[in-house]
Amino acid sequence: MDKKSLAFWQDKAATLSIEGRAFIDGEYRDAEGGRTFDCLSPIDGKLLAKVADSGAADVDAAVSAARRAFDSGVWSGLNPRQRKAILLRWAASIREHMDELALLETLDAGKPIADTTSVDVPGAAYCVEWFAEAIDKVGGEVAPADHHLVGLVTREPIGVVAAVVPWNFPILMASWKFGPALAAGNSVVLKPSEKSPLTAIRLAQLALDAGIPAGVFNVVPGAGEPGKLLALHQDVDCLAFTGSTNVGKLIMQYAGQSNLKRVWLELGGKSPNIVMPDCPDMDRAANAAAGAIFYNMGEMCTAGSRLLVHRDIKDVFLDKLIAAARSYTPGNPLDPNTSMGAIVDKVQLERVLGYIEAGRAEAKLLLGGARVKEETGGFYIEPTIFEIPASGAKVAREEIFGPVLSVITFDTVEEAIRIANDSEYGLAAAVWTSNLTIAHEVSRKLRAGTVWVNCYDEGGDMNFPFGGYKQSGNGRDKSLHALEKYTELKSTLVRLR
CATH class of the missing domain: 3.40.605.10 (Aldehyde Dehydrogenase; Chain A, domain 1)
Structure with a gap:
């Protein structure tokens, strides 16, 4: 096209x-x-x-x-x-x-x-x-x-x-x-x-x-x-x-x-994106982590809004992440070159800005945090990244539905799984690792309806059921499982003799 x-x-x-x-x-x-x-x-x-x-x-x-x-x-x-x-x-x-x-x-x-x-x-x-x-x-x-x-x-x-x-x-x-x-x-x-x-x-x-x-x-x-x-x-x-x-x-x-x-x-969701120290491609992982939260202005139920990074690679990874985040510049949504559009309305804009203010009080602001392009009359927020000292911070626990990322550091696989599952939600999750055993074992232990390994938000075809655990809902969209949702089962027994 x-x-x-x-x-x-x-x-x-x-x-x-x-x-x-x-x-x-x-x-x-x-x-x-x-x-x-x-x-x-x-x-x-x-x-x-x-x-x-x-x-x-x-x-x-x-x-x-x-x-x-x-x-x-x-x-x-x-x-x-x-x-x-x-x-x-x-x-x-x-x-x-x-x-x-x-x-x-x-x-x-x-x-x-x-x-x-x-x-x-x-x-x-x-x-x-x-x-x-x-x-x-x-x-x-x-x-x-x-x-x-x-x-x-x-x-x-x-x-x-x-x-x-x-x-x-x-x-x-x-x-x-x-x-x-x-x-x-x-x-x-x-x-x-x-x-x-x-x-x-x-x-x-x-x-x-x-x-x-x-x-x-x-x-x-x-x-x-x-x-x-x-x-x-x-x-x-x-x-x-x-x-x-x-x-x-x-x-x-x-x-x-x-x-x-x-x-x-x-x-809703508050999806964890876990980057292990043996991440096979940190550049790709950083770009995917930025896309996971800044695509569609962060207005996604599957947004990778909690980034869990192993301490050994945190500094290097954050540098790459921030560079990737800068490519999401809010602009006119009618411009085909724009990668990040407007927040849906003033109510949502103020909600997201309120969370950003809360984040300033309980976390370290690494990037963004401001409303931009106000002169247009529209509703735009720049990509925002917080480093979270503890997963109990409000911005790291509640669904924001905006371009706000919480970065949390972990030291062991077990700790990453515990932090990832410590949420009322269970919609999606991801893990980045070169170790096949870790990939499978972490995927099994993550309480989420979709788990991506070495990618984020891929597999957009209709064959995969979509939905969540816990307070992320019930039932599934997409796939033949969704077709079943809209039917009633009937048993018919015919006596032959």
């Missing part, structure tokens, strides 16, 4: 048509009472659109549409190959609208256009394709039974699935929910974050145009209210959520208070 210029993206942004209404039962509609909220760009703080602020009537309408569509069999009753063909058309349409969707994502979330065009939008299309290709290849079981019986074990779509998704990877994280949910035959009500709703709203029309029937894919933008309403709704069968651990706990409570809907949670 040719690398387009800053001027190209600026010109396209100036003429971009932005839809802000909810999408319910196959059409765009205003929220009841015409309620809206302002969608501002973190690039410069300017208004992008007034977006429908969905309330109870809108959520009820979306869920009712989803239920009618499900019960009618217009989607759930299609043969797998028919759903596959429609989903593949939708994925192709996402690719055809790459520039538009990537630009919406960049303007809305502050992500560099180089990332939205190479990772976010193509990743969403790939996710839809992957699950589309899977559904006519997975089957059930013939279970062992007494000879007078035939025992069948089958999977059926669960019904109405609500997907409540975050603002850090708006289109990609949404696809990890709606991709398998739709492939399995469910109807979906998608609630995007109020901080980044625009790609979800646009995707809905593309889904309809591709042949997904009205009512099967609905979008209800808004702040916290529609998410809570979906979690409490008696006619939602399953809710899949990615976001903070605190909100995830509330969603589980709401499910218990209503209809015991299935709840799948992908929550």
Whole structure:
């Protein structure tokens, strides 16, 4: 793909048509009472659109549409190959609208256009394709039974699935929910974050145009209210959520208070990145450590926000790390050469700056720590690195969701494992070593859903389940395990004689 210029993206942004209404039962509609909220760009703080602020009537309408569509069999009753063909058309349409969707994502979330065009939008299309290709290849079981019986074990779509998704990877994280949910035959009500709703709203029309029937894919933008309403709704069968651990706990409570809907949670992280003294390539490890926390402005649940470095190599490694960190210079996200964009909004900016101030009081600041480019009206923070005297420091324990790295020194493998696992989270981890035994043994002992060895955040294909231990959530996105989440198991026993 040719690398387009800053001027190209600026010109396209100036003429971009932005839809802000909810999408319910196959059409765009205003929220009841015409309620809206302002969608501002973190690039410069300017208004992008007034977006429908969905309330109870809108959520009820979306869920009712989803239920009618499900019960009618217009989607759930299609043969797998028919759903596959429609989903593949939708994925192709996402690719055809790459520039538009990537630009919406960049303007809305502050992500560099180089990332939205190479990772976010193509990743969403790939996710839809992957699950589309899977559904006519997975089957059930013939279970062992007494000879007078035939025992069948089958999977059926669960019904109405609500997907409540975050603002850090708006289109990609949404696809990890709606991709398998739709492939399995469910109807979906998608609630995007109020901080980044625009790609979800646009995707809905593309889904309809591709042949997904009205009512099967609905979008209800808004702040916290529609998410809570979906979690409490008696006619939602399953809710899949990615976001903070605190909100995830509330969603589980709401499910218990209503209809015991299935709840799948992908929550926070404070992931350890362990560099052993026999690290096979310190330059590559330092570059990976910088990318692990500064890519996407640190707004990643898997961010390698705790760097554990062996004392014998600490000084040399930190020099390399700081040099690598300096390449992440905050800039205009519409510039294809920008490696680090804007923090998603002012609320998150102030949250991250608050953690940095706390870090100054309890740790040693090695790099950064300041807001920059304030004259643009946007929200930018430079890469920030703290050396932590003890792992009990606030910046080393709590999820910040910003470009703030805590460096912790260790002396033994056992100490590194203890520090790494001393967290309420367990989403991801990494270890760098030349010793195959250490690599395997440390990987086994790390309490995390994904462990990388001599790399970080690699393996972006859909074959690997994604999710965490402990308070990082339950269930898994991606892979066939995700497809299972959106189905119910049924045992059928047929007596022959």
